Amino acid sequence: MNISVQDVSSIMVLTGAGISAESGVPTFRGEDGLWRQYRAEELATPRAFYRDPKLVWEWYDWRRGLIGGCQPNQAHRTLVEIEARFEDFVLVTQNVDGLHSLAGSRKIVELHGNIWRMRCTQMCRPSWEDRSAVLRALPPRCPSCGEMARPDVVWFGEVLPGEAIETADTAARRCQLMLVIGTSALVQPAASIPLLALQSGATVVEFNPQPTPLSDHVDITVREPAAESLPRWWARWLVES
Ligand code: OAD
Secondary structure, eight states, X not given: OOSOGGGOOEEEEEEOGGGGGGXXXXXXXXXXXXXXXXXXXXXXXXXXXXXXXXXXXXXXXXXXXXXXTOOOOHHHHHHHHHHHHOSEEEEEEOOOXXXXXXXXOOSEEETTEEEEEEEETXXXXXXXXXXXXXXXXXXXBOTTTOOBEEEEEOOTTSOOOHHHHHHHHHHHHHOSEEEEESOOSOSTTGGGHHHHHHHTTOEXXXXXXXXXXTTTTSSEEEOSOHHHHHHHHHHHHHHHX
């Protein structure tokens, strides 16, 4: 690393499905990735939901069950340590699995929502958390107005939560160091966030066993699974600093 821990006052992290792969959560585009087995347009669009809400909810219920049995791994835990070390820290995730908060991370921006939250399709109240292992009736109903509830996640064709994307953009322009962990960098606008950081002069480190469209642009690429490589990288950086 060309900078030491003491020289960095502002750090940002962007994570994708790969950081949870070693926890047992399937990625989207890997070998056993969800989008290799299912068609996104049949399960993760507003159109698909209103055509067949029960089918879409069954898929989310299956994923909730799967994720519910997963625990954070060493990469999630290392990010908690990193957060404790830097005052100006933001963790931006595309993941909806909630494993960062389970690990103990605090400053989390969820760009694509959270699978453990639901919201009313009539927007009669703020979204709410529901961690039931199995949802009794599908589709679930809004407890306030009785209308259909939907997962509080971002589907294809939907706009990202404005505050989340603004926070991510600002952090990217401000940070001195950005860690990009386990994302294929194919889905916008998240994929452009590291480019903003690079343009603003930040050092960007990518952790991913596979090359991505970002790889040629970043300063350092660590081509190994994150649960092994991130703790090792962090320990080495501390020693070198
Ligand atoms: P992808 O499934 O597209 O990419 C996962 C990335 O993680 C790949 O580049 C893998 O090489 C890498 N990877 C796999 N195992 C890893 C490991 N152990 N350590 C580090 N990296 C590993 O997932 P995302 O980039 O998160 O959006 O996908 C972005 C968005 O596309 C998702 O948030 C989701 C999806 O459609 C929505 O649902 C809106």
